Amino acid sequence: xxxxxxxxxxxxxxxxxxxxxxxxxxxxxxxxxxxxxxxxxxxxxxxxxxxxxxxxxxxxxxxxxxxxxxxxxxxxxxxxxxxxxxxxxxxxxxxxxxxxxxxxxxxxxxxxxxxxxxxxxxxxxxxxxxxxxxxxxxxxxxxxxxxxxxxxxxxxxxxxxxxxxxxxxxxxxxxxxxxxxxxxxxxxxxxxxxxxxxxxxxxxxxxxxxxxxxxxxxxxxxxxxxxxxxxxxxxxxxxxxxxxxxxxxxxxxxxxxxxxxxxxxxxxxxxxxxxxxxxxxxxxxxxxxxxxxxxxxxxxxxxxxxxxxxxxxxxxxxxxxxxxxxxxxxxxxxxxxxxxxxxxxxxxxxxxxxxxxxxxxxxxxxxxxxxxxxxxxxxxxxxxxxxxxxxxxxxxxxxxxxxxxxxxxxxxxxxxxxxxxxxxxxxxxxxxxxxxxxxxxxxxxxxxxxxxxxxxxxxxxxxxxxxxxxxxxxxxxxxxxxxxxxxxxxxxxxxxxxxxxxxxxxxxxxxxxxxxxxxxxxxxxxxxxxxxxxxxxxxxxxxxxxxxxxxxxxxxxxxxxxxxxxxxxxxxxxxxxxxxxxxxxxxxxxxxxxxxxxxxxxxxxxxxxxxxxxxxxxxxxxxxxxxxxxxxxxxxxxxxxxxxxxxxxxxxxxxxxxxxxxxxxxxxxxxxxxxxxxxxxxxxxxxxxxxxxxxxxxxxxxxxxxxxxxxxxxxxxxxxxxxxxxxxxxxxxxxxxxxxxxxxxxxxxxxxxxxxxxxxxxxxxxxxxxxxxxxxxxxxxx
Amino acid sequence: xxxxxxxxxxxxxxxxxxxxxxxxxxxxxxxxxxxxxxxxxxxxxxxxxxxxxxxxxxxxxxxxxxxxxxxxxxxxxxxxxxxxxxxxxxxxxxxxxxxxxxxxxxxxxxxxxxxxxxxxxxxxxxxxxx
Numbered sequence: 001x002x003x004x005x006x007x008x009x010x011x012x013x014x015x016x017x018x019x020x021x022x023x024x025x026x027x028x029x030x031x032x033x034x035x036x037x038x039x040x041x042x043x044x045x046x047x048x049x050x051x052x053x054x055x056x057x058x059x060x061x062x063x064x065x066x067x068x069x070x071x072x073x074x075x076x077x078x079x080x081x082x083x084x085x086x087x088x089x090x091x092x093x094x095x096x097x098x099x100x101x102x103x104x105x106x107x108x109x110x111x112x113x114x115x116x117x118x119x120x121x122x123x124x125x126x127x128x129x130x131x132x133x134x135x136x137x138x139x140x141x142x143x144x145x146x147x148x149x150x151x152x153x154x155x156x157x158x159x160x161x162x163x164x165x166x167x168x169x170x171x172x173x174x175x176x177x178x179x180x181x182x183x184x185x186x187x188x189x190x191x192x193x194x195x196x197x198x199x200x201x202x203x204x205x206x207x208x209x210x211x212x213x214x215x216x217x218x219x220x221x222x223x224x225x226x227x228x229x230x231x232x233x234x235x236x237x238x239x240x241x242x243x244x245x246x247x248x249x250x251x252x253x254x255x256x257x258x259x260x261x262x263x264x265x266x267x268x269x270x271x272x273x274x275x276x277x278x279x280x281x282x283x284x285x286x287x288x289x290x291x292x293x294x295x296x297x298x299x300x301x302x303x304x305x306x307x308x309x310x311x312x313x314x315x316x317x318x319x320x321x322x323x324x325x326x327x328x329x330x331x332x333x334x335x336x337x338x339x340x341x342x343x344x345x346x347x348x349x350x351x352x353x354x355x356x357x358x359x360x361x362x363x364x365x366x367x368x369x370x371x372x373x374x375x376x377x378x379x380x381x382x383x384x385x386x387x388x389x390x391x392x393x394x395x396x397x398x399x400x401x402x403x404x405x406x407x408x409x410x411x412x413x414x415x416x417x418x419x420x421x422x423x424x425x426x427x428x429x430x431x432x433x434x435x436x437x438x439x440x441x442x443x444x445x446x447x448x449x450x451x452x453x454x455x456x457x458x459x460x461x462x463x464x465x466x467x468x469x470x471x472x473x474x475x476x477x478x479x480x481x482x483x484x485x486x487x488x489x490x491x492x493x494x495x496x497x498x499x500x501x502x503x504x505x506x507x508x509x510x511x512x513x514x515x516x517x518x519x520x521x522x523x524x525x526x527x528x529x530x531x532x533x534x535x536x537x538x539x540x541x542x543x544x545x546x547x548x549x550x551x552x553x554x555x556x557x558x559x560x561x562x563x564x565x566x567x568x569x570x571x572x573x574x575x576x577x578x579x580x581x582x583x584x585x586x587x588x589x590x591x592x593x594x595x596x597x598x599x600x601x602x603x604x605x606x607x608x609x610x611x612x613x614x615x616x617x618x619x620x621x622x623x624x625x626x627x628x629x630x631x632x633x634x635x636x637x638x639x640x641x642x643x644x645x646x647x648x649x650x651x652x653x654x655x656x657x658x659x660x661x662x663x664x665x666x667x668x669x670x671x672x673x674x675x676x677x678x679x680x681x682x683x684x685x686x687x688x689x690x691x692x693x694x695x696x697x698x699x700x701x702x703x704x705x706x707x708x709x710x711x712x713x714x715x716x717x718x719x720x721x722x723x724x725x726x727x728x729x730x731x732x733x734x735x736x737x738x739x740x741x742x743x744x745x746x747x748x749x750x751x752x753x754x755x756x757x758x759x760x761x762x763x764x765x766x767x768x769x770x771x772x773x774x775x776x777x778x779x780x781x782x
Numbered sequence: 783x784x785x786x787x788x789x790x791x792x793x794x795x796x797x798x799x800x801x802x803x804x805x806x807x808x809x810x811x812x813x814x815x816x817x818x819x820x821x822x823x824x825x826x827x828x829x830x831x832x833x834x835x836x837x838x839x840x841x842x843x844x845x846x847x848x849x850x851x852x853x854x855x856x857x858x859x860x861x862x863x864x865x866x867x868x869x870x871x872x873x874x875x876x877x878x879x880x881x882x883x884x885x886x887x888x889x890x891x892x893x894x895x896x897x898x899x900x901x902x903x904x905x906x907x908x909x910x911x912x
Contacts, residue, residue: 080846082823083807084816132839149816163823456852457845606852609880629838631865632845634876640883691852692817731815736853738883 055266062246063271063279068183068295070405070622071176074388075169076379076412077459077617078130081142081150082164086729087121088148095415098379099126099170100306111137111311119144122156127308128168131409131618131626137311140165170414173385175392176292177402182303183295184405188278191297191309194355196277198321199297201349204238208273212239212264239264242280286320287327294327304332305370314360315367318346332369340369379414380421383465383475388615395628405622411459411614416452416726420462423721424448428467431699431714435707442705448718449476449594452695452726455602457632458611461693462726474702481591482683482698485711486549487676488588490604490646491570493546496557497649498569498642499767505561509649509764510751510772512539515553520583522563527583529555532677532710541751543762546649547657549675551587558586572637574599574610588676594696597687601696604650604672605689607738608643609634640738641767647672647735648765650688658712659688662720669727670734673719675711682706684714691733693726695719737765744771752776788897789863791890793829796856799886800826821851828860840864855884862898871905878902 079095086092093103096114101123104113108124115122120143127137139156154161174182188196200207206214214237221235236244243263248256267276285293286300294303297320301309305316312320322342323330332339344365351361388410392401400406428448432439439446445467452462465475474480496507507513515537520527529551531537536552537544545553558566567581575596579585595613603610612633619628650672653659658675673688684699684707699714700707707714737743746753748760753772757779766772803819806812824847831839841864847857858881865874878899885891 080820080850082816082820082850084820132842164820454849457849459849607880607883609876626838631841631870631873632848632861633873634880635872636876636879731817733815733817733851736884 052262052266055263056270058247059263059267059270063275067246067279068185068283069177069179069181069403070183070185071174071181072401072404072406072408073171074173074175074385074408074410076172076410076414077461078166078169079413079415080164080166081153083150083152084731086147086149087142088116088144089729091415091725091729094418095167098414098418099167108139110307112307119146125165126168129624131620131624135166135168169409170379172379172381172410172412172414175389175398175401177399180292181295182289182292182299183282184298185282185296186298186309188274188281191281192312192317194314194350195297195309195312195317195320196281197353197355198317198346198350199281199324200238201353202321202346203241203324207238207277210237212266212268213237213261236260237264238280239267239276242276242283243267245283284324285327286323287331313364313367314350314356315343315347315364318350318364319343319369322346336369343369379417381412381417381463382469382473383477384410384412384417384460384463384615386465386473386475387463387478391616406627407620408616409618409620410616411461413461416462419725420450420452420464420722423718423725424450424464424467427718427721428699431709435709438708442701444701444703444705445471446707447472447476447700447702449480449698450695450718450722451477451594451598452693452722453598453602453613454692455605455689455694456611458602458614460613460615476594476698478593478595481593482700482704483591483678484588484597484685485676485678485683486551486588487597487674487685487687487711488570488586489546489549489554490650490674491573491600492554492558492561492566492586493542493649494573494604494638494642494646495561495566495569496542497645499639500642501561501565507542507557508766508770509541509543509645510746511542512751513542513545513553513556514538515540515545515550515556518552518556518559520555520559522583527555529587541748543649543652543764546674547652549658554586555583558583569638570600573603588678594698597685598694598696601687601689602694603637604643604646605691605694606643607640607736608636608638610637639740641740644735644738644741645765645767650674651735652762654688659686659716661712661716662688662723665717665720665724667720667724669723669732671723672735675716677710680706681708681710684709684711686711686715686719688719688723690723690727691735692730693723695722697722740768742766742768742771746772747776747779750776750778752780755779789859789894791888792856792859792885792894795886795888795891796822796825796829799856815851817850818853821847821854821857824850825854825856825860828857832860832864837864837867853884855881855886858884859895859898862902866898866902866905871902874902875899875906
């Protein structure tokens with residue numbers, strides 16, 4: 001029998017080595033716990049507290065400081081509507097469509113709608129924050145005449161008569177950072193309650209009850225996920241979603257979820273429910289506009305429906321709330337059926353929670369899901385935008401432009417830009433088709449450029465730097481230098497007719513010049529220009545020289561004036577001071593960009609006053625404070641009389657000369673212009689203007705090669721199509737006759753005062769005192 | 783010059799011209815473009831802005847006025863005045879020069895313009911363009 005183990009007298013079992021070791025370990029552990037535990041717990045708590053403090057600090061920084069990068073937005077010019085303007089035309093309707101206005105059969109019910117019925121138009125303007133005032137979005141009534149021109153404008157329902165109102169500028173582009181986010185942050189008070197409640201209904205029904213994390217929602221999500229065997233619901237509150245978007249990634253891990261929950265609780269401790277809600281509604285991703293992501297309900301309202309949130313219909317509100325879960329999957333544009341199904345679900349929720357009555361619910365269900373992105377991406381002005389961005393980047397750092405949410409107001413007219421893009425595209429395609437062999441032989445696409453300006457203000461209203469921006473971003477309006485050909489001749493004529501020239505160098509429009517082969521020795525070289533038609537016309541008037549673009553006679557006049565005064569005048573009118581003085585410049589032998597030609601001719605159009613070209617009018621910050629305001633800057637560079645005489649000659653070009661094809665195509669506005677063709681038909685130009693609008697057109701190949709077409713054949717048709725459409729709604733305006741000009745009817749052949757027997761009579765402009773006093777010698781017996 | 787009342791005659795002439803163009807537009811065959819009337823009405827608003835001391839708003843409205851009709855002498859006059867007030871004498875002089883060729887041939891109105899130009903010249907360091 002084995003001996004029993006002796007019991008310990010002390011009541012304790014006698015320890016074995018193993019139990020002793022265990023005891024020692026426990027004792028050690030206890031001791032350690034007692035010694036280390038409290039500091040460890042304290043350290044852990046401290047670490048947790050520090051982490052929490054860090055989270056709170058980040059929260060405060062984010063909520064109080066810069067939450068988002070706001071890209072700067074670039075806007076077109078506004079458009080003035082006044083009595084006399086045609087508003088029932090297709091052009092005006094296009095203008096409205098570009099801005100997101102929709103025609104409705106009955107009286108407009110909300111901003112952004114208009115009704116055109118008979119001789120009346122009702123238009124409910126969008127609200128818009130102009131740099132100097134706010135348009136609240138008024139309902140206006142316009143009475144029209146039978147031609148659709150406005151007779152009277154008044155605020156609706158017997159409101160005051162107004163004499164002019166503005167259609168708001170269109171957003172035409174922006175300056176984005178790497179994030180490429182489109183967002184406008186608005187206060188919670190600018191978001192309709194119905195939209196807020198709809199969002200809460202689908203995303204976080206117990207938002208106002210939980211403290212950042214919703215246990216019930218989590219449990220519900222867990223059940224759903226377990227049942228389905230996949231992660232279908234996250235159970236995240238709206239606060240958690242906001243924390244994830246602000247601070248975390250999309251990774252699906254427990255640690256991320258934990259941090260998200262801690263942050264949500266911290267956020268709820270630190271900020272009010274309304275602050276969190278406002279941030280959420282401005283932050284959420286709601287779709288994609290090409291390369292740009294749409295964030296926030298304001299931006300989404302604009303993107304999908306072309307209205308501000310306050311103008312959303314119930315069905316549109318439900319649609320926005322519906323797509324939050326998966327904006328691209330439920331995209332109303334790409335998947336309208338899916339969007340409709342989910343929208344109807346949201347409408348059901350809104351009805352169930354008493355936000356909408358049965359009638360509203362039924363009407364909203366019947367409303368189609370229409371999201372046509374009105375007013376977005378329809379203004380195609382890529383070259384103009386590049387021009388503006390280049391200007392802005394010369395003044396502001398890129399990150400300021402891409403983050404500060406500036407609004408940049410430009411001079412672009414969206415409708416004229418659309419016309420310009422279209423006529424360039426169509427005409428160039430037509431020329432290419434008609435001259436396929438030439439184009440094939442040259443081996444490069446034909447190109448064209450167009451710039452249009454208001455000559456009195458210098459405002460650039462349209463710019464097309466090439467036929468297709470996608471294939472070539474080179475701006476041929478501003479960056480290309482090509483020989484302007486005969487479009488330079490008006491500068492010669494200005495020098496010849498102008499009051500500054502005296503003696504043999506001074507001409508009157510009726511003076512005769514010999515058009516014959518001539519030699520001009522200059523700088524040791526001999527220059528002998530030929531005429532376009534390879535023949536000479538003998539004795540011709542100055543008017544004939546310009547109307548028929550005679551090279552040899554122009555050179556003769558230039559020789560009498562001297563090349564230096566002509567060169568200096570060209571620079572004064574707006575050409576690059578690098579312009580050299582040599583004879584061939586008088587026939588356009590010095591390459592210039594179309595932009596410069598626009599400046600030069602605008603001086604003639606504006607009565608001798610040069611307006612600095614203007615593309616950016618104003619820059620304001622997000623609080624609508626002016627950062628940069630540019631005004632029209634003008635300076636008189638030639639007397640009004642000189643400008644008028646050149647204009648008068650150029651008007652003759654349109655009536656009888658190389659520009660007459662414009663009249664045959666139906667362009668009737670008082671206008672003046674000049675064709676240009678460079679050597680070997682490498683460049684075709686037309687520069688022309690009315691008192692209201694000037695346009696320069698160039699056609700040619702990038703690598704200079706002969707197209708075989710003159711300016712009147714390649715560029716003039718584009719110019720004519722553009723001007724005809726651009727001015728279709730506008731009343732005719734005549735060139736103002738300045739003091740110091742005398743208009744006299746003369747016989748075109750002799751230049752004498754016209755008699756009833758004269759067959760060819762023109763009204764000629766003379767500097768007062770220079771007009772003829774003798775009757776036409778050939779028809780003096782009348 | 784810095785006193786707006788100095789343009790009382792121009793202001794009255796503007797109102798008269800607006801009234802005349804309103805009558806013209808009501809005629810069976812108006813002699814003037816409706817853009818002229820719209821432009822003159824903008825010039826009236828620009829004048830009101832100037833009366834309120836809102837120089838930038840004056841410039842905005844007057845620029846819109848000349849964009850519609852460059853022959854609007856009053857808009858050019860208000861622009862000259864506004865730029866003069868803003869310390870841009872050369873631009874002011876250019877607009878004043880343009881106003882000179884576009885304002886009605888009324889001795890009192892042209893006298894007011896002459897007063898403005900004299901004031902602008904006094905602020906210019908260089909020669910005045912003509």
